[in-house]
Amino acid sequence: MELSTIWFLLIAVLWTGYLVLEGFDFGVGMLLPVLGRRDKDRRVMINTIGPVWDGNEVWLLTAGGATFAAFPEWYATMFSGFYLALLLILLALIVRVVAFEWRGKINDDAWRRRSDWALIIGSWVPAVLWGVAFANLVRGVELDASHQYVGGFFALLNPFALLGGAMTALVFLTHGAIFLALKSGGDVRDRAGALAGRLAPVTLVVAAAWAVWAQIAYSVTWTWAAVVVAAASLVATVLTTRARREGWAFVASAVTILAAVVLIFGSLYPDVVPAFDTANSLTVTNASSSHYTLTVMTWVAAVLVPFVLLYQAWTYWVFRKRVFATHIPDHVGLTFVRPAVPVGAPATPAAGSVGSDEGPQA
């Protein structure tokens, strides 16, 4: 197999890792206003992904870096062509990162509300836009003879792409609800499980519609297998969520995302960015780096990726327990203004960190 094909597959693997892992992070963030009625519930939700969301996001940076290294033309065309969409995703990811880390740093209701909004918006925007972007890749875009995207921003908002956005949003919502049912306990777990049961059928319909459209209009025969697997795993998701088999539901949901990536990348191959005028398409061959660069990067990836999988798996093992509301400590964040404590008096953690979850703040 050509090295460039191996790298095409490896980039598909990186996107799978990203979408499966950050997919549930997005889902948890998107569901904050739905499942997190009390602050403590929202904290349970956020803490199910607390130790892992940052590591999950690195799969995206790696996919970006690997695309740059292995397919510079793909990287250049896609990110300059999908400029405004990517800008929105970046802005969303930025506010999401700081909201995670800074939310608990200040013990103040308004502060928490704002952080929650940052998390909600920061999760919804990329969840929709990644779907729009990938659907446009599958559909093909307008490239000129030098492989530059010349279609403009609004051409990206076609019905197929918008349905793709709805599809990823629903898939991540379901995936996130299932993850919450698996990783939280008590009230949140119950409501997340029930919601997953209601979301899964809707996701099945929308995702099936998009996949069949993609398959018939833009793909090749063998990816029917991916469509069938996606459909089967979505049916399994519906059944397992109804039966409250949370572990199996998560597996089924993850398989759905895997099958979607297989469908997307399978329909692209051997193109990486198909053009309306196929002579202008960027392909695995004409977009790739030199053989030497691909060889070097193959060695690097072969050595490092197994370690990444190993220590990330270990993290999930360390934090394997469900998060219950009783596990959530009182707010340890400081108040905005430092309470008047005489300097030199033993500073107690209580100073500036008093406060119940619900009660009004002094």
Next chain:
Amino acid sequence: MEALDLARWQFGVTTVYHFIFVPLTIGLTPLVALMQTFWVRTKNERWLRLTKFFGKLMLINFAIGIATGIVQEFQFGMNWSEYSRFVGDVFGAPLAMEALAAFFVESTFLGLWIFGWDKLPKRIHLACIWAVAIATNLSAFFILAANSWMQHPVGTVFNAQTGRAEMVDIGKILSNPTLMAALPHTLTAAFVTAGTFVAAIAAWWMVRLVRSGDVAKARDVYRPAVLLGVVVMLVAGVGVSLTGDQQAKLMFDQQPMKMAAAEGLCASVDGASFSILAIGDLNNDCAGVKHLISVPGLTSFLATNNFSAPIKGVDELQALATAKYGDGVDYVPNLPITYWSFRLMIGMGAGAAALAIAALWLTRKGRVPGTVWFSRLALVSLPMIFLASSFGWIFTEMGRQPWVVVPNPNPSGVDGVWLLTARGVSTVVSPTMVIISMVAFTLLYGVLAVVWFKLMHRYAIEGVAATEHDPSPDNPTNHRDPDDTADADAPLSFAY
């Protein structure tokens, strides 16, 4: 403004901003790891309290560094797609390696450290913060390898068929002499930043406590932190000076135009003086530069260790570049910015060193000073050390203009691999789109800067906590068996 100028402004804004937080992260993470190591080794609770105190400041800073770093991975493709096409074969590799080798370790083990206080055995938990510290420094290696290649391409050939640069030797790229000079300089500068940060905040608290009568706490908790910070400042400060000197010598060889511009040196001369103060017009006209104070021969000495060595001036270098790379291009970087950023980098760094000297004197023989000017000096040194890093990078990057990939001038250098900044910008991205993104990033970054500062300030003036959930070594909950289900309902030691 053209899309080119806007794209350059955007890159400048997002990158200088990102690098406010990066040096502190690179330097402070190992210092926090060191504090935690002292605690694990000595079981002295002072070090645990300091670990928690500086750990919180580190995390507030880490978050915004990560957030603004995401942009860096993608904006080459967004605004500089022609650059990306030309160099991706070479430049993409260190970026991908950085993500695989450093970012994954950094993010995963940071999560383990933050949430693992009561879930991991003490030594494994300590190993997690060391893993983060090593990874942040490793990340600097890879990104500087990428930058050094732009400053001085090696291990590469120009493929005339594709019109692109192609990698032929990764070993040369990862051992680029430019990288070997830039890496120690950047890392020691990061340690000076973190040392100043620790010393300044601890010094401010020490003085405050002494003045309010709590000398015991000042002596017990803050004085050791001041000394730790000062030792790091001094050791890394010597390193930053030596490596800076090394780097300057290399730059006279690799990028003589950058150094001539930094000196405002127009005509080639034997025994070039080092300009302390110069004025000029803002038209980037070399003839308008007037040197008011100079040290004779010092520039020649800095470049070659010889006070009377010949140094090429801007005019001659412009003529040489025109002959070699074509006319119609101004090969001279912005003179006032290059000149002043170089001096401000050195000046700000040297200014911050005053804190270290003062601290050493005032704390001699076990003294615990309560001198007000010392506390003020500490506060002044903080912004200075951050500015020194910013000016250093502004100098490095503005000084190589108009190139984005600077030609390698050495006889053994690579042929044909160079790129003017103007040729690297995305051709399909309109000025309107760049304006939209620049305004969006600038506004968001402005808001985040305010919040970052408020949080850092708020946590700094809170001081070290006595004990947080009583995390003393005597507290059995700190080394309970993670699988012990007896207290499965106990609150987590840390949660968002």
